Amino acid sequence: MGKASGKYQGMRLEDLAEAMVKCSHCAFCQAACPVFKEDLLETHMPRARMEIIGVSLLDRELSPTRRVREIVDRCLLCSSCTHTCPANVPVDDVVAAARNRLGAKSGKNPFVRLGRKKFMESRGLSGMYAAVGRSVRNRGLLPDELPPIAREPLSLAFAPGEQPHESPRRARAAYFAGCATNAGYTDTGRDVLDVLARNGVEAVLVPELVCCGMPAFAEGDFAYAARLAEKNVEALSRIEADALVCDCTSCAYMFARKIPALLGPDHPLAEKAAALAAKTAEVTDYLARLGLSAELGTLAETYTYHVPCHAKFSETLAEAPRELLTRIPGLTLIEMDQPDACCGAGGGFFLGHRDLSMAIREKKLSDIGQTGASAVATQCPSCRGFLSAPLAGKTRVVHPVTILARSMRRA
């Protein structure tokens, strides 16, 4: 694990060099980078990160010192710069490729490695591992911000295969529940299945799925991310479906963009990965496009919507939950200041950069507070966990699909 093995052709730093020179140095990424906005140091902005990655890992003008590693690691991989860049430079890929070159970090501790492997290969902890996890958690040894550990993961609670649905059948979709949903926030998974069923979508649960690979990709562990991707692409390609629906924006981003790039055009699964990418959608994005057929019941509640960073790969994703939620009778959506500003979580980034993440979160919490909304909607389980902890007892954080499900059940 860790070192490049040449299998994933699209993601070598050398291959990205051509895209890197497209950077016009316009500095627009300053406005997009949550880390820069906190540190206010240009070294920690995407333009400079690329420059430093270039001189230390490509041109070798500078040796890859500890400070270089720090600069490369001090990035949430939120992808906001990539989606802001007028020249379409894939800055997040460059950072991930630099991490790949520098060697994955968490590969060292064998316990962490085993836990991570178990976690990713069964999409969250289950059985004995879950029991251990829960007891560690109950003793306060895990940060509050991590998703809960469910008693029964979705993959055990629901039989694989076709799920029941209302007729007429309007579509057929494979549902990919991410790790944090499958074994943590199972409420989201149940509500996804419920809403799909009520809207005439036949959901298919596919056995043998593993983590989408985003955490490994983000660490630069491309070999492992590619291995997970291969498993998922093979399993998902075995079934016929109109769409691949994810509840988590990062899983969707992984399938829609990263997996094809990671595997590269010459990989035997390249075509299948591309076909899956083309039909990948986050669940609210999918529903907004499909249109709702189920009735909506009244919910006299106020929400504010936090846009997860990884929503940015789709032009319609950030609008989709707003469009759906505002149709619910009685529901008020109050926009916060800068709804698409990062919350600071960045997957597991906050575990290694606590002060920085908490400083970023501070602004988000104040924006949320100012809306006076009674709950927050957001699709990303990492955002949900990171925001839930400080809001506990005051403001609930849920996936927008849960709000839809409750409204539909009330109709």
Place this chain on the structure above:
Amino acid sequence: MATTSTRKALGKDLIRLAGSRAVFTAPEDLYAFQSDATHYFARNIPDAVVLPEDTDAASAVLAYAYEHEIPVTPRGAGSGLSGGCTPVAGGIVLDTKRLNRILGINRGNMTARVQAGVVLEDFHRAVEKQGLFYPPDPQSMSVCTLGGNVATRAGGPRAVKYGTTGNYVLGVEAVLADGSVIQAGSDCVKQSVGYDLTHLFTGSEGTLGLVTRVSVRLLPKPTHRRTALVVCETPDQAAQVVSGIIAAGAVPAMLEYVPQAALSLMNSIIRPPVAAQGEAYLLMELDGTEARVAEEAEILRSMALDLGAEEVRIVEDEREAATYWKARSRLYPMILTMAKKVISEDVTVPRDRIPEFVRAVAEISGRLGILIGLGGHAGDGNMHPTILFTDLSPEMEQKAEAAIEDIVKKGLELGGTISGEHGIGLHKSRFLEWELGRAQLTAMKRIKAALDPKGIMNPGKLWT
């Protein structure tokens, strides 16, 4: 360049003056401060970067630099397009990003005070929340700082109706080369006291001192806005429509000239994309009261159609309109994706001379056989002839040089100016005397020598 050990010693001294959080001397950090958005011209690594959090720290650092004759380069966001904040002589980069507080918005006086490192868009948002309006809108507004705007006299599309930064600055606090602090101007909209140092610092490009605070005038926010797109058959026709509209007394808030090639790039952001096929487009925003906007839209429609424009489209949907302006603000970096290198000039001509200028640039491009795109803020005469390098050969460089010289000469011949908004910095210093003349240039150098006798402030800029 200083050696590692002298850099370390310098770092130690600076930490004593500004605190350890504010000082950076590691080479990995210094790499980030080599240039601005014109990185493919000159770049150089400074010896130290200091991010003062108050005027006192900035003053202490400048007093120290003055004593030791260390070059100092002020820096805002580093989004400049003239090489202005490139530390060509090494030394200290004095970065204002942590001087980022909006100190006050005074509704009763329609003014605001900000620290120099406040990002323009953050400021726009803050005043607009109160129903107020700060018009200057350089297209880099999501990142550029008010200090940088003052130092370059920045302006954007709204200049046609509202003017540029210089028209709004009422006062500045500045640290001079020797560390002394002056409060020039005030928060009063009328002032008549001695030399106008406020406006001497406006456009000074960091060569006279560090601006640490700015007072600006505000306007009430217009209640209505409308975006309009005029599709023209030829660039010439577009240029005529521009002069026509201005002569008819309609004053759009923004009036941008967008050639076909630029529009196709912008179409990757405009939603829904523009389907029309014209050789040239005019993108406008009208603002004011509802009645005034409607009236100007009518003037615009009949005028443009009379002059033979193919279509005048008023964009009713605000979200759709926003995509046009977002696309416009990203145009320059998008152009870079089409070429190996891009040089964007900002020669400005009187608006009735735009048609001549457009023809001249086409002629220069044809004669030298190189690609020169031409868009710009047509409403204020500020054009952006943009040279697209198809390769990086010495021959291409030579042709580009020749083209720039011809364009600059033509601009001056038409009564224009060599820079409407980006400033002189490194890249246009060789043309400075053409515009100013020997006597005026000498006068400027004397002013510089009086304020910065040791020449530590941003050496190599404006002139060498």
